[in-house]
Amino acid sequence: MARLIDQFQRLPGIGPRTAQRLALHLLNQPEDQVQQFADALLAARSQVGQCQSCFHLSADPLCEICSKPERNNGLICVVADSRDLLALERTREFKGRYHVLGGLISPMDGIGPELLHIKPLIERIAKDGITEVILALTPSVEGDTTSLYLARLIKPFCPVSRIAYGLPMGSELEYADEVTLSRALEGRRPMD
Ligand code: ZN
Numbered sequence: 001m002a003r004l005i006d007q008f009q010r011l012p013g014i015g016p017r018t019a020q021r022l023a024l025h026l027l028n029q030p031e032d033q034v035q036q037f038a039d040a041l042l043a044a045r046s047q048v049g050q051c052q053s054c055f056h057l058s059a060d061p062l063c064e065i066c067s068k069p070e071r072n073n074g075l076i077c078v079v080a081d082s083r084d085l086l087a088l089e090r091t092r093e094f095k096g097r098y099h100v101l102g103g104l105i106s107p108m109d110g111i112g113p114e115l116l117h118i119k120p121l122i123e124r125i126a127k128d129g130i131t132e133v134i135l136a137l138t139p140s141v142e143g144d145t146t147s148l149y150l151a152r153l154i155k156p157f158c159p160v161s162r163i164a165y166g167l168p169m170g171s172e173l174e175y176a177d178e179v180t181l182s183r184a185l186e187g188r189r190p191m192d
Helices: 002-009 016-027 031-047 082-090 118-127 141-154 178-186
Strands: 075-079 097-100 132-135 160-162
Touching (some): 082 097, 132 141
Parallel strands (some): 075 132, 132 160
């Protein structure tokens, strides 16, 4: 019981009381139900990898978004991780493609550009006939550093803009509501 509670508590956003409630709930379920839950966890972990093109989570070589022919190929929105991608998808505002960096440049944490999916991004931009790259990175020191770094690399190929409007400094993209995020996308500003 303590082991199970401990495991739940390791999940993001789960405190000791919620962990206890989840553990008790599971223990009250029929055994086959718990088995299905355990199977789903293991299957997800072993089958879900990264999209070869945009690095979003995907069980197939190309993710759901990259394999949709109706999305605009000329527009790439750059995000730090898949959670931010999903937050932007919820707005239904963006019809282009994405690129997931896998984090932000943070010298304090020892995260340099070489640890992020920056090289494949530049390769995509160089060959795919991209008309605009939108940087959708959090307004923070790391987000600013990464945006400036990327803008310098991308500008020789195409215009770069950054979402701004309505997002307070240091706010997490994934917690912004849909209206705020839609406005942030619409109000993007070219980077110079
Ligand atoms: Zn993809």
